[in-house]
Amino acid sequence: MPVLSLxxxxxxxxxxxxxxxxxxxxxxxxxxxxVRRFPGLSPRLRDEHGxxxxxxxxxxxxxxxxxxxxxxxxxxxxxELSVVxxxxxx
Amino acid sequence: xxxTALHRAAHTLTAVPxxxxxxxxxxxxxxxxxxxxxxxxxxxxxxxxxxxxxxxEIAARPRSLWRYREWLPFTGRPVRCLNAGWTPLIDAPxxxxxxGISRCLVKHDAGSFPSLSFKDRVVATALNAAxxxxxxxxxxxxxxxxxxxxxxxxxxxxLEAWIFIPHDLEPAKVAASAVFGPKLVRVRGTYDDVxxxxxxxADRFGWGMVNVNLRxxxxxxxxxxxxxxxxxxxxxxxxxxxxxxxGGSLVTKLAKGFGEFLDARLVRGVAPRLYGxxxxxxxxxxxxxxxxxxxxxxxxxxxxAKSLAIGNPADGRSAxxxxxxxxxxxxSVSDVDVVEGIRLLAETTGIFGETAAGVTVAVAKKLAxxxxxxxxxxxxxxxTGNGLKTTDAISGSIEIPEPIAPRLSExxxxxxx
Numbered sequence: 382m383p384v385l386s387l388x389x390x391x392x393x394x395x396x397x398x399x400x401x402x403x404x405x406x407x408x409x410x411x412x413x414x415x416v417r418r419f420p421g422l423s424p425r426l427r428d429e430h431g432x433x434x435x436x437x438x439x440x441x442x443x444x445x446x447x448x449x450x451x452x453x454x455x456x457x458x459x460x461e462l463s464v465v466x467x468x469x470x471x
Numbered sequence: 472x473x474x475t476a477l478h479r480a481a482h483t484l485t486a487v488p489x490x491x492x493x494x495x496x497x498x499x500x501x502x503x504x505x506x507x508x509x510x511x512x513x514x515x516x517x518x519x520x521x522x523x524x525x526x527x528e529i530a531a532r533p534r535s536l537w538r539y540r541e542w543l544p545f546t547g548r549p550v551r552c553l554n555a556g557w558t559p560l561i562d563a564p565x566x567x568x569x570x571g572i573s574r575c576l577v578k579h580d581a582g583s584f585p586s587l588s589f590k591d592r593v594v595a596t597a598l599n600a601a602x603x604x605x606x607x608x609x610x611x612x613x614x615x616x617x618x619x620x621x622x623x624x625x626x627x628x629x630l631e632a633w634i635f636i637p638h639d640l641e642p643a644k645v646a647a648s649a650v651f652g653p654k655l656v657r658v659r660g661t662y663d664d665v666x667x668x669x670x671x672x673a674d675r676f677g678w679g680m681v682n683v684n685l686r687x688x689x690x691x692x693x694x695x696x697x698x699x700x701x702x703x704x705x706x707x708x709x710x711x712x713x714x715x716x717x718g719g720s721l722v723t724k725l726a727k728g729f730g731e732f733l734d735a736r737l738v739r740g741v742a743p744r745l746y747g748x749x750x751x752x753x754x755x756x757x758x759x760x761x762x763x764x765x766x767x768x769x770x771x772x773x774x775x776a777k778s779l780a781i782g783n784p785a786d787g788r789s790a791x792x793x794x795x796x797x798x799x800x801x802x803s804v805s806d807v808d809v810v811e812g813i814r815l816l817a818e819t820t821g822i823f824g825e826t827a828a829g830v831t832v833a834v835a836k837k838l839a840x841x842x843x844x845x846x847x848x849x850x851x852x853x854x855t856g857n858g859l860k861t862t863d864a865i866s867g868s869i870e871i872p873e874p875i876a877p878r879l880s881e882x883x884x885x886x887x888x
Contacts, residue, residue: 388674390507425510436493436510438783440667443660445783447769465670466505467785468512468683 383460385415387422390466394421403462408441409452411462426464438465484547486603489513489687492789502604502684504673512785513687515544523735526706536592536695542731543596544691550602551628552595556695558583560703560851565819566832567850570839574849576709577816578700580856581824586623586647587857588616588825589721593692594624597681600688601630606679610634612669613682614662614717614778615644616825616856621681622651633678635665640777643860661772663783682718693721697728700851701738708733709743711799711844713835714853715827716747716756717779719790721853726793743851745794746843747801748834750774750826753782754803759791761801767791775806775864776826778856800843808833810868813858823858831855 385401392399401419405411416423428434439446440463446454456462486500493511506513523541524532532538536556537549559579567575580589594617601609610633611621618634625632632653636645637660649655658665673680681689701708708729714721722745729742749757752774759767767787772780784790794801804812809826812833816824824832831852838844858865875881 388670390505390510390674393507434510435788436505436512438667443664445663445769448771463667463671465667466510467783468504468666468670468686 382458383411383456383462385411386461386463388464388466391422391425391464394425395419405456407452407456408439408446408454408462411456412439412452436467438467439463440465484545484550484599484603486600486688487515487517487544487546490516500603502600502606502673502677502679504670504684504686512789515687515691517542517544526702526737529702529737536595536692536699539695539698542691542694542698542728544688545596545599545603549595549599551598552591552624554584555591555595555692556583557699560700561820561822563820563852566816566852569815569819570836570844570850572839572844572846572848572850575835576700576704576849576851577820577822578696578851578853579822580696581822581828581854581858585627586616586619587860588620589693589696589853589855590617590620591624592695593617593689594620594681596692597621597679597685597689598624598628598630600685601679601681604679607631608633608676608678609681609685610669610672610678611681611683612636612662612666613648614780615640615648615860616778617682618648618655619644619860622648622653622655625653626651633672635669635672637662637665637777641861641863643862644777647860662781663769663772666781666783690720690724693724694728694731696721696853697725698732701729701732706738708738708740709851710848711744711746711850712853713746713748713831713838713850715776715779715831715855716749716784716787716790716801717781717827718784719747719756719786719788721855722747722790723786723793725853726797742797744799745797746799746834746838747790747794748831749779749801749803750776750809750830751803751805752776753780755782756784756787756790757801757803759787760794763795765792774809775861776809776830777861778825778827779830800838802834802837802841802843804830804833804837808837810865812836813865814868816854817858822854824854825856825858825861826864827856828854828858829864
């Protein structure tokens with residue numbers, strides 16, 4: 382079963398839980414499954430148009446999902462999805 | 472409170488509170504990576520009634536970036552990195568002639584103290600924030616220059632430093648971090664991979680990661696380049712500024728700095744047009760400016776300009792918006808042009824800049840050729856890093872002569888050849 386890993390800043394929406402098991406064969410299905418249990422997460426994963434929320438980046442294992450098909454990317458049982466706040470320097 | 476206690480309180484360094492730049496919610500001062508409510512970027516909030524110095528008062532202060540301390544995110548006196556900033560603004564008439572513009576000046580952060588890049592500015596504010604928050608472990612995700620700056624400043628201040636860099640950085644940049652004795656972590660991957668890891672590190676271990684959870688304070692240091700440009704021009708503003716873009720923060724902070732000096736009536740006129748420079752092999756902000764929309768499309772970097780190789784720049788959208796609203800533009804150049812830019816800068820100004828400097832000069836040349844910079848313009852180029860850190864980039868384009876015997880006849884032969 383894939384897992385969704387969250388930063389601390391989002392755990393107020395999940396009762397303090399950082400890592401949540403998810404079901405689904407795509408990123409979208411896995412996120413939908415988690416959002417069903419934690420509806421408050423929804424607007425921090427997708428914007429009002431269903432596009433990626435601009436202040437987070439979602440990774441499938443080590444890859445930014447935007448490079449591998451976005452929400453449609455296939456997810457395996459052993460995969461980890463990570464939500465990371467979009468901060469960067471140089 | 473006694474007079475002594477009042478005096479001490481006035482001098483104790485404290486960080487100003489924060490506000491989300493997206494949703495506007497206020498937050499207490501602290502090491503926070505993003506707004507807890509909407510995850511938007513945080514910005515410091517300044518007391519609008521604070522006493523601001525005039526030109527004479529600033530001019531009488533020590534020559535460091537702290538001469539502008541009222542515009543930096545603290546109250547009380549800074550305690551760390553007191554000598555950072557105040558790099559020269561150098562007239563470059565031969566470069567101006569080559570570019571076909573009336574006047575060109577170089578903001579020479581390639582000579583910055585202590586680590587030879589503009590990152591000494593942001594580290595100065597970040598390490599004072601770390602002090603204000605009682606953090607004794609600092610760190611960063613870096614493409615090289617920031618690693619050098621954090622490692623150097625941490626060594627001086629006696630702080631433990633964790634420096635995370637991509638595994639394939641230029642050897643000189645790796646050495647120029649390692650020499651200071653930090654915990655240096657080379658990560659297999661790109662800068663964007665390193666950055667993701669550091670966001671998780673800051674979240675897990677609570678260290679003061681200067682460009683992650685101290686970012687709101689860190690970024691403000693870049694404004695001092697704008698303040699210095701204005702003061703060094705004789706308290707006025709140039710027509711245009713060309714700056715390299717990696718995460719996009721420098722451009723946004725230049726805009727903020729020029730705006731703050733206009734608001735304070737320290738300078739008059741209009742803010743400079745801002746021009747952003749990237750390499751073709753990693754130009755997500757340039758492409759965003761060209762498209763004119765508001766959706767940044769990340770890229771996989773492939774350029775010799777490693778210090779600009781951020782494919783997912785967090786400040787890219789703000790940088791693009793500010794560039795467009797300033798009346799400026801953005802452009803990218805090939806790696807061949809980057810090397811030519813390094814050489815043009817060196818051969819016309821005597822300044823050896825790194826690959827990001829080559830990007831900036833080559834983009835300025837392209838903008839002038841395309842008419843985006845006018846022949847009447849006075850243009851400042853932000854040269855942000857030192858060429859001694861990226862000598863590999865030019866090794867194939869410069870000729871190293873064969874040695875000669877120590878005989879006059881051999882020199883005569885060279886003269887005749």
